[in-house]
Amino acid sequence: MRIATSHLFDRPASLMARLNTEANAAQTRIATGKKLLAPSDDATSYLRLQGLQRATTYDSAYSANITMAQGVLAQSDSALEGVETQLQRALELATNAANGTLTDSSRAAIGKELEAIRDELFALANSKDVRGQPLFGGASGDAAFVRNADGSIGYAGIGTPSPIPVADGDAVQVTVPGNQAFASGATDMFAVLGDLVTALAGPGAQTAASSALAGIDGALDSVTLARASIGARSARLELDAARIADAGETREEVRSSIEDTDVAAEVTTLQKTLTILQATQASFTKLSGLSLFDYLR
Numbered sequence: 001m002r003i004a005t006s007h008l009f010d011r012p013a014s015l016m017a018r019l020n021t022e023a024n025a026a027q028t029r030i031a032t033g034k035k036l037l038a039p040s041d042d043a044t045s046y047l048r049l050q051g052l053q054r055a056t057t058y059d060s061a062y063s064a065n066i067t068m069a070q071g072v073l074a075q076s077d078s079a080l081e082g083v084e085t086q087l088q089r090a091l092e093l094a095t096n097a098a099n100g101t102l103t104d105s106s107r108a109a110i111g112k113e114l115e116a117i118r119d120e121l122f123a124l125a126n127s128k129d130v131r132g133q134p135l136f137g138g139a140s141g142d143a144a145f146v147r148n149a150d151g152s153i154g155y156a157g158i159g160t161p162s163p164i165p166v167a168d169g170d171a172v173q174v175t176v177p178g179n180q181a182f183a184s185g186a187t188d189m190f191a192v193l194g195d196l197v198t199a200l201a202g203p204g205a206q207t208a209a210s211s212a213l214a215g216i217d218g219a220l221d222s223v224t225l226a227r228a229s230i231g232a233r234s235a236r237l238e239l240d241a242a243r244i245a246d247a248g249e250t251r252e253e254v255r256s257s258i259e260d261t262d263v264a265a266e267v268t269t270l271q272k273t274l275t276i277l278q279a280t281q282a283s284f285t286k287l288s289g290l291s292l293f294d295y296l297r
Contacts, residue, residue, distance in 0.1 A: 015280055019273055026269055029261045038260055045258045052255050059244045066241050069164045072129045072174040073234045079127040079135055080181065080227045083189075086117050086124070087223065090193060091216045093117075097200060097209035104205070110199035118193045122153055125178055133161075136178035144178045145190070153190035166240050172233055181226040184218025187207055192216055201252045 016225035029035055039046040096102065096112045125145045127135045130286035137144035138157030146156045155178050182189045197206030 019276055019280065026273060032261070034259055035261050045069065049255060049259055052251050052258075056248065056251060058168070059248060063241065063244050065164050066166050066237050066244070069166065069172055069174045070234060070237050070241075072131070072135070073230050073237070075129050076126065076135050076175055076231050077227055079124050080176075080223050080230070082122060082124045083182070083223050084220065084227070086121050087189060087220045088214060090114055090117050091213065091220065094196060094209050094212045094216055097196075098121070098206055098213065100206055102206075107200045107205045107209075111197045114200070115195055115197045118153070118190060118197065121182075121189060121193070122147065125182060129175070134183055135175050137161075137175075138177040138179075152194060155188070166237065167243075170240075172240075174233070176226045176229065181222060182219060183222055184215055185217055185227060187218075189216070189219035189222075192219060 025037070036042055036046055036049065054062050073205050093110045093114055099252040102110075122145060125136055126143050129135050134140065134142070134144040134157070136157065139159035139161050140157045142156060145153050146153065147153050157177055157179065160177060161173070161175055163173045165171045179188070184192065192212055196208060199205050199212075231286060
């Protein structure tokens with residue numbers, strides 16, 4: 001049988017080259033902690049990883065939106081809580097003013113306090129959110145309420161603000177327009193208090209105070225309803241945040257199973273590969289030192 005010299009060298013050389021490549025790849029997987037070093041390693045798994053990364057990117061953006069939305073809703077609720085406190089005090093003062101035993105000077109003093117309450121409500125109604133936009137101004141980027149030349153206060157907001165996206169195809173409205181939050185039918189709290197302040201300075205103050213009670217009650221009901229709506233949206237956002245967190249954990253488990261190296265198993269594979277490589281190299285070295293005559297002997 002004829003044995004070509006090239007055959008004696010080519011096969012072990014090819015084996016050593018392959019073993020070297022496998023050892024280098026194993027070392028890289030151990031060093032990087034990644035099983036997939038290139039799309040060619042596993043095209044299907046690589047595509048799955050790309051999909052997981054896109055989903056993570058989207059959820060990161062939605063999570064940031066949820067955090068911002070929660071902040072705006074918390075600001076809205078805090079401002080509305082302040083409005084409630086002021087209106088409750090206004091209701092108490094109006095009830096006192098309706099008392100027939102009060103003197104004109106006492107009613108005038110009540111009027112002064114109600115005027116201060118109205119100013120405070122004006123400031124609260126023009127609160128701005130973390131983005132610098134009016135909390136209760138609708139889609140308008142300016143003040144929600146303005147003081148007119150005659151001293152009256154009117155709503156200046158326009159439309160409804162754009163909702164904030166919190167999931168694919170889902171968004172949440174984070175503010176309440178002021179004409180909804182502070183209105184009682186066709187009359188808002190500023191008109192009710194303004195009319196009462198004016199009436200307390202003149203005749204018929206007791207009757208005006210009695211009439212104002214219903215308007216203040218209505219304004220309180222509107223604010224309470226607005227706070228309930230904001231509370232419901234906040235609860236919904238908590239669920240959305242939990243959903244994103246759960247989805248993220250699930251994705252991470254899937255990603256890890258596809259991409260992360262099992263270091264212990266990889267080290268074992270590397271050791272096995274290096275052992276075979278060393279044995280092959282030793283055999284090749286011994287073989288290359290023999291003459292063809294010695295090989296045939």
